[in-house]
Amino acid sequence: MKFLITAGPTREYLDPVRFISNPATGTLGYFVAKKAKQRGHSVTVITGPCSFSEIRGVKKIQVESALEMKDAVEKEFLSCDVLVMTAAVSDWRPEKRYREKLKMKRPWKLKLIPNPDILKSVEKIKKGNQVVVGFALESTSIIENARKKLNEKKLDMLVANTVENFGDSSRNNEIFVLYPDGKIKDCSGYSKRKLASFLVLEIERHNKLKRRK
Numbered sequence: 200m201k202f203l204i205t206a207g208p209t210r211e212y213l214d215p216v217r218f219i220s221n222p223a224t225g226t227l228g229y230f231v232a233k234k235a236k237q238r239g240h241s242v243t244v245i246t247g248p249c250s251f252s253e254i255r256g257v258k259k260i261q262v263e264s265a266l267e268m269k270d271a272v273e274k275e276f277l278s279c280d281v282l283v284m285t286a287a288v289s290d291w292r293p294e295k296r297y298r299e300k301l302k303m304k305r306p307w308k309l310k311l312i313p314n315p316d317i318l319k320s321v322e323k324i325k326k327g328n329q330v331v332v333g334f335a336l337e338s339t340s341i342i343e344n345a346r347k348k349l350n351e352k353k354l355d356m357l358v359a360n361t362v363e364n365f366g367d368s369s370r371n372n373e374i375f376v377l378y379p380d381g382k383i384k385d386c387s388g389y390s391k392r393k394l395a396s397f398l399v400l401e402i403e404r405h406n407k408l409k410r411r412k
């Protein structure tokens with residue numbers, strides 16, 4: 200299969216040297232890419248700014264902002280079988296990006312506007328045999344909120360976890376994989392490497408089922 204994996208954070212610039220971002224490390228995306236490659240799949244990674252190590256034979260596309268990531272995903276998605284959207288895409292960006300470094304020494308009210316939802320835009324061009332996996336980071340009512348996201352974004356699988364698992368945390372507390380038929384797999388306590396392996400095998404299984412239909 201052809202895997203497309205997004206990883207890391209995005210950066211939303213206010214001016215040439217300042218931006219809004221988050222502490223995503225790209226680690227889970229890295230492990231998914233590695234496992235998929237080991238399993239003999241062709242792999243392309245679209246990564247935001249993080250130290251995503253090279254993996255032999257894996258194509259890496261570097262982006263910064265959510266809009267750049269959206270363009271790259273839409274282009275690559277056309278020819279892939281699987282999209283695994285591990286990237287922590289910024290939900291907002293500054294309304295205005297200043298060309299020159301701001302020199303304001305006084306309070307400043309920053310206006311943010313929503314970024315487009317990449318998974319939602321992909322859903323519109325998705326073909327029946329493509330598998331799309333999303334992630335949800337929740338503070339409360341994990342399963343309930345995740346189920347809503349799975350339905351709204353019409354995903355084949357959604358991995359829900361808590362904010363405690365974010366960034367370079369090695370703790371992996373609550374993790375659930377949700378499926379459209381209502382099934383839930385409890386992966387709590389899995390390391391990122393173990394979760395990545397589980398996901399790649401699940402995707403292979405899912406793809407086989409789709410092709411049989």
Ligand code: C5P
Pocket residue numbers: 265284285286287288289290314315316317318319332333334335336348
């Ligand atoms: O809605 P929320 O941001 O929690 O959804 C998380 C999932 O949606 C992740 O898989 C993330 O990569 C994806 N996402 C996206 N476009 C955005 C924000 C998040 O595709 N603008």
